[in-house]
Amino acid sequence: MVETGRSLMEAVRERCGRCPGRSVSICNVIEDQDLPALVAESSRVVVQAGRCFIQEGAPAHDFYVLTGGRAKLFSLMPDGRRQIVGFAEVGDFLGLASSESYAFTAEALGEVTLCRFPHSAIDRLVERFPRLHGRLQQEASSELVKMQARLMLLGRxxxxxxxxxxxxxxxxxxxxxxxxxxxxxxxxxxxxxxxxxxxxxxxxxxxxxxxxxxxxxxxxxxxxxxxxxxxxxxxxxxxxxxxxxxx
Amino acid sequence: MVETGRSLMEAVRERCGRCPGRSVSICNVIEDQDLPALVAESSRVVVQAGRCFIQEGAPAHDFYVLTGGRAKLFSLMPDGRRQIVGFAEVGDFLGLASSESYAFTAEALGEVTLCRFPHSAIDRLVERFPRLHGRLQQEASSELVKMQARLMLLGRxxxxxxxxxxxxxxxxxxxxxxxxxxxxxxxxxxxxxxxxxxxxxxxxxxxxxxxxxxxxxxxxxxxxxxxxxxxxxxxxxxxxxxxxxxx
DNA sequence: CCCATTTTTTGATATAGATCAATTTCTAGA
DNA sequence: TCTAGAAATTGATCTATATCAAAAAATGGG
Structure with a gap:
C-alpha cells in the first residue's frame, strides 16, 4: 500500500504537527521538510493502560519512540521476582536493548502513543539522515549513564x-x-x-x-x-x- | 607530526598484528587494508596495575578499545561507598558512557593496554567506514542489556x-x-x-x-x-x- | 452515592546480610 | 626461605529491611 504525496502530507501534519516528542526525541535532528520520510517509514501505535508493547524474549523487530504517556520497563525471574529497569517518558527511544530479542517487557502506564520503526526502516533513515547516527548514539549513551546511576542506587x-x-x-x-x-x-x-x-x-x-x-x-x-x-x-x-x- | 607511509605500516603490524582485540572489538568491521586509517587516528596506551585511565567527572575527550588485560569500572559516593558498574575485558569499547564527562572511573587490574581514539577521530572513522555505525550501536546495545541484568542482580x-x-x-x-x-x-x-x-x-x-x-x-x-x-x-x-x- | 475490591498504610516479628572483631592465609620483598 | 603487611576467612552480634498480618484508605462499577 503506497500512500500518495497528498495523504502523506496529511499524515505528517496529524502525526508530527503537535507531537510532544518532536523536540525531545531522535526526531529533533530531522528538519520539518524531511518529516515525510520519517512518517513513511514508521507507524503510529496506541497502547491501552496495562497492555504490553514489548515482550521480554520476543524477537526484536522494531524500535519505538514514545510520543505520549509513560511506560514501565521490567524483566522477570522464573519465580516472579520483578525488576523495573526504567520508566519511559515522552521522547524516549525504546527497543535499543538488544539485537536478537528484547531484554525487557514494556507496559503502558495509562494510555501510551508510540511511533514504531522497523529495524530496516531505521537503517534506511540513518543512511539518508546521517545526523541520526550521532543522535542514536547519544540516546544510548545517556541511557547507559542512567543505568550506572541505578546500579549505585540498587547496590549501595x-x-x-x-x-x-x-x-x-x-x-x-x-x-x-x-x-x-x-x-x-x-x-x-x-x-x-x-x-x-x-x-x-x-x-x-x-x-x-x-x-x-x-x-x-x-x-x-x-x-x-x-x-x-x-x-x-x-x-x-x-x-x-x-x-x-x-x- | 606526520607519520610516513612506511612507519605507519610498521605501526599497523606492531599494533594490530597480534592484537587480541582485533577480532572481538569494533575493529572487526574494518578490513586489514584499512587498518592504517585506524592506527593513524588512535594511539596506544599502556596503564600499570592500579592506575586509572578514565576519571569519573573528568571531561570525556576519548574513547578506548581495551586490547590487553582487564579493568574495573566504578563510581563513588561522597562518603566513599563504591559501586563497580562493570569489569572491562579485551575488545570492550569504553568511554561511551557520556557526552560531557565520564560517568565512572576505570582502573587497571594488572597491566592494561588500550587504543585511545579522540571523539573527533571516531567521528571521522565512522564517516569513512559506515559499518562502524552499526558496530558501535551494537556495542552500546549489548552493554545496555548487561546493565539490565545487573539491575536484576542488585535489586532482586x-x-x-x-x-x-x-x-x-x-x-x-x-x-x-x-x-x-x-x-x-x-x-x-x-x-x-x-x-x-x-x-x-x-x-x-x-x-x-x-x-x-x-x-x-x-x-x-x-x-x-x-x-x-x-x-x-x-x-x-x-x-x-x-x-x-x-x- | 454506595459498596465491593484493590491498594496502601501501619504494626509485629523474623532474617539475610551488615558490622565489629579476631584469626588465618596469602604475598612480596629481603 | 623467611617475614611483615595485606588480604581473606571465620565468628559473634546487630540492624535495616523483609515478611506476615491487619486495618485503613482509595477506587471504580452499578
Whole structure:
C-alpha cells in the first residue's frame, strides 16, 4: 500500500504537527521538510493502560519512540521476582536493548502513543539522515549513564536514599534547576503504583510506603491520594539522594 | 607530526598484528587494508596495575578499545561507598558512557593496554567506514542489556544468586556452551579482589567470602589461593544464578 | 452515592546480610 | 626461605529491611 504525496502530507501534519516528542526525541535532528520520510517509514501505535508493547524474549523487530504517556520497563525471574529497569517518558527511544530479542517487557502506564520503526526502516533513515547516527548514539549513551546511576542506587544506597533519588528523578524532567537552588514546593503526579516503585528501587511495597510516611512526618513531602506527591524541600531530598547528610 | 607511509605500516603490524582485540572489538568491521586509517587516528596506551585511565567527572575527550588485560569500572559516593558498574575485558569499547564527562572511573587490574581514539577521530572513522555505525550501536546495545541484568542482580537476587551470577559471567567468555550442558569443571582466574567482587555485587567483603566458603563446602566450587576458582558444577551454578532451584 | 475490591498504610516479628572483631592465609620483598 | 603487611576467612552480634498480618484508605462499577 503506497500512500500518495497528498495523504502523506496529511499524515505528517496529524502525526508530527503537535507531537510532544518532536523536540525531545531522535526526531529533533530531522528538519520539518524531511518529516515525510520519517512518517513513511514508521507507524503510529496506541497502547491501552496495562497492555504490553514489548515482550521480554520476543524477537526484536522494531524500535519505538514514545510520543505520549509513560511506560514501565521490567524483566522477570522464573519465580516472579520483578525488576523495573526504567520508566519511559515522552521522547524516549525504546527497543535499543538488544539485537536478537528484547531484554525487557514494556507496559503502558495509562494510555501510551508510540511511533514504531522497523529495524530496516531505521537503517534506511540513518543512511539518508546521517545526523541520526550521532543522535542514536547519544540516546544510548545517556541511557547507559542512567543505568550506572541505578546500579549505585540498587547496590549501595539505603531505602531513604533510594526513595529520595526516585522522587528527585521524577521531578527533574519538570524543573532541573529547582532542585539545586532552594526553590519552593514541587508537585509530582506519579502514574505508577507503590508496587512499581518498590520493584524499581529493589525494595518491598511496605518499605516504600513506610519511607513515604517517614518523609511526610519529617516535613520533606506532602501526599495527596498516593499518586500526588509534593516535594517540600527539594534541596534536602536531592542531597539525601546523593548520600549527603546536612548538618 | 606526520607519520610516513612506511612507519605507519610498521605501526599497523606492531599494533594490530597480534592484537587480541582485533577480532572481538569494533575493529572487526574494518578490513586489514584499512587498518592504517585506524592506527593513524588512535594511539596506544599502556596503564600499570592500579592506575586509572578514565576519571569519573573528568571531561570525556576519548574513547578506548581495551586490547590487553582487564579493568574495573566504578563510581563513588561522597562518603566513599563504591559501586563497580562493570569489569572491562579485551575488545570492550569504553568511554561511551557520556557526552560531557565520564560517568565512572576505570582502573587497571594488572597491566592494561588500550587504543585511545579522540571523539573527533571516531567521528571521522565512522564517516569513512559506515559499518562502524552499526558496530558501535551494537556495542552500546549489548552493554545496555548487561546493565539490565545487573539491575536484576542488585535489586532482586540473594547473595548466593549474585555470586553464582558473577562466577557464571566470569566463565562465559571462556566457554559459553559448557554452562548449559553438564560439562566438566571449569577453572577461572579472578584478577579482582574480594573487595572488588563485593562492590560489584552490592555486598560486603565478608558476605562474599562466606558465600565462597559455602559453595566450597557444598561441592559447587574449589578454591586455590583466593584468585583461582574451579566451577565443579557449572550447570547448577548457572541455574542458581537464574533463580532456578533444582529438585 | 454506595459498596465491593484493590491498594496502601501501619504494626509485629523474623532474617539475610551488615558490622565489629579476631584469626588465618596469602604475598612480596629481603 | 623467611617475614611483615595485606588480604581473606571465620565468628559473634546487630540492624535495616523483609515478611506476615491487619486495618485503613482509595477506587471504580452499578
Amino acid at each position: 544506597k539505603t531505602a531513604r536514599e533510594r526513595l529520595a533519588s526516585f522522587l528527585v528523578e521524577q521531578a527533574s524532567p519538570c524543573c532541573a534547576h529547582a532542585l539545586k537552588d532552594e526553590h519552593g514546593p514541587l508537585t509530582l503526579s506519579l502514574p505508577m503504583s507503590r508496587t512499581d516503585i518498590a520493584d524499581y528501587l529493589g525494595l518491598t511495597i511496605e518499605t516504600v510506603s513506610r519511607t513515604f510516611s517517614l518523609f511526610r512526618k519529617e516535613g520533606l513531602i506532602s501526599i495527596r491520594g498516593a499518586s500526588s506527591v509534593t516535594l517540600l524541600s527539594p534541596g534536602l531530598l536531592s542531597d539525601m539522594a546523593g548520600g549527603i547528610k546536612r548538618s | 537476587k540473594t547473595a548466593r544468586e549474585r555470586l553464582a551470577s558473577f562466577l557464571v559471567e566470569q566463565a562465559s567468555p571462556c566457554c559459553a556452551h559448557a554452562l548449559k550442558d553438564e560439562h566438566g569443571p571449569l577453572t577461572l582466574s579472578l584478577p579482582m579482589s574480594r573487595t572488588d567482587i563485593a562492590d560489584y555485587l552490592g555486598l560486603t567483603i565478608e558476605t562474599v567470602s562466606r558465600t565462597f566458603s559455602l559453595f566450597r563446602k557444598e561441592g559447587l566450587i574449589s578454591i586455590r589461593g583466593a584468585s583461582s576458582v574451579t566451577l565443579l558444577s557449572p550447570g547448577l551454578l548457572s541455574d542458581m544464578a537464574g533463580g532456578i532451584k533444582r529438585s
